[in-house]
Every structure is written in C-alpha cells, then in structure tokens.
Amino acid sequence: xxxxxxxxxxxxxxEGANSTLRCNFSDSVNNLQWFHQNPWGxxxxxxxxxxxxxxxxxxxxxxxATERYSLLYISSSQxxxxxxxxxxxxxxxxxxxxxxxxxxxxxx
Amino acid sequence: DGGITQSxxxxxxxxxxxxxxxxxxxxxxxxxxxxRQDPGxxxxxxxxxxxxxxxxxxxxxxxxxxxxxxxxSFPLTVTSAQKNxxxxxxxxxxLVAAGNTEAFFGQGTRLTVV
Numbered sequence: 001x002x003x004x005x006x007x008x009x010x011x012x013x014x015e016g017a018n019s020t021l022r023c024n025f026s027d028s029v030n031n032l033q034w035f036h037q038n039p040w041g042x043x044x045x046x047x048x049x050x051x052x053x054x055x056x057x058x059x060x061x062x063x064x065a066t067e068r069y070s071l072l073y074i075s076s077s078q079x080x081x082x083x084x085x086x087x088x089x090x091x092x093x094x095x096x097x098x099x100x101x102x103x104x105x106x107x108x
Numbered sequence: 109d110g111g112i113t114q115s116x117x118x119x120x121x122x123x124x125x126x127x128x129x130x131x132x133x134x135x136x137x138x139x140x141x142x143x144r145q146d147p148g149x150x151x152x153x154x155x156x157x158x159x160x161x162x163x164x165x166x167x168x169x170x171x172x173x174x175x176x177x178x179x180x181s182f183p184l185t186v187t188s189a190q191k192n193x194x195x196x197x198x199x200x201x202x203l204v205a206a207g208n209t210e211a212f213f214g215q216g217t218r219l220t221v222v
Contacts, residue, residue: 001167031209041145041196041216048210086150088211094139094158094202095166096211098150 002027006087006099013077013106021072021102023087031090032063034072036083037101043086046072077106110135114199114214121186121193121221129184129217131199138204140182141211144168145196154197157182158204186219194221 003026013019025032034046047054047061049070054061058077063070074081082105088096112133121127131140139158143151153166157176171190176182186193199214 031211033211035213041198041218043198043213045210045212048208088151090209094204094209095141095153095156096151096200098143098152100150 002029002089002091002097004087004089004097004099006085006102008102009100010103011105013104015077015079015106015108017077017106019074019077019104021074021085021087021104023070023072023089023099025068025070025087025089027068027091029065029068029089029091031088031094031096032070033088033096034061034070035086035088036081037086038083046085074104077104079106079108082106112199112201112212112214114197114217116217117215119217119219121219123221124188126185126187127193127219129186129197129199129219131182131184131214132180133182133199133201133212133214134180135201135212136179137201137212138179139202140176141200141202142166142172142174142182142184143198143200145198145216151198154184193219195219 005024035043051065060073084101088098115130141156142154155174157163173185
C-alpha cells in the first residue's frame, strides 16, 4: 500500500510565527487531505487537495502530485492552532492511509 | 445538519465482553470506514464498506466485525477476541463515484476495557 511520511513529528512555535508541514507519499494518489485533530480527538477537515494550491484564511496547502509531496502552511500562528495535523492519501482504492502526524504547539 | 454521528462518546467494557459502536451518516455517502487510533499515533483502517451488504477487511480487522444492512449505518463490534481494544475509534464516509472523494469523520468513541 501507499506509504505516508510527515515531517517534522513535533513543532513548537511562538504565537505569530509561520510554519510549514510536509507530507511525502510513495505512489500516485487520487485523494489527499489535511486534517487538524483537536484536543477532543475530532478530525477537522482542512483541505481536500489531490493537486494544486488552496488557501483558507491563514492556512494554505500545495500538493505537487508529480513529485509526491504536499505542504501545509500556517501563517501568523495562534494558540488555537495547537494540536496534531494529519495528512492522509488514497490511491485507486478509496480508503485513506494516514501519516503519523505533526504535533504542533503554539506558545503564547 | 448533515454529518456523521458516532455513539456513545465514551464506552467502558469488561474483559471478555463484546461491545458495539454505532456510526450513522446522513450525507448520502456510499462508502463508510472504521479506523482505530492509539495514543500518539495515526489512524489505522479496521473495516470498510463501499456498498450495502458488502464490506472488506482493512489492515487490522482481527477481533472486529461489522455489518452494512443500511446505507446510513455501519456498526462496529469489538469482540472478546480483540486483545487490546482500548483505543479511540473513528468512523468516516465518502462518495464512491468518480470525482470528489473527500472523507468526513464522526467525533469518535473512546473505548476503555476495565
């Protein structure tokens, strides 16, 4: 199956800083999603982005499918951005394969 | 309000007992999935179903069973054969038709074996 690697595993920032999270995957994909897992465990959909670039407020994402990676950018980080960020992909099969996540901590 | 509802939020089970987790969706999605998450780790696929009355094993199906009698519902039973059932369980759904296959998740059920 498809392998998904996320980096860095942990990231600590001061409020207001910018950050870039990376997701590498081992095969061509039909779906790539970024999620934020909140302290209660719920997965919040951030982006559905199998290719191209999208922006939503302070967050943006870019997927370069031909080079098998995706980047999630967080600008002007806030303490509420803290949590775990997951990248998940699927190929010809519909089921998602998840990376191990990036634990983001934003300090006030 | 369209979405995926999982119940209960918290569940306690004695060793040796079977327990069933509920997942219902009103998004008219064809496919439904069950994932397990252990502390500090990503999600792993237990079972999935792309159509009513049909389902397939995921990566960690041993000790679990499912049914798909209705499009809206995909209950997961954690059996006594599951050696380490304490975990966070998440249900998801997607469309199957070509095009947007974005997955949406329920709020999860935390299962603790006591």
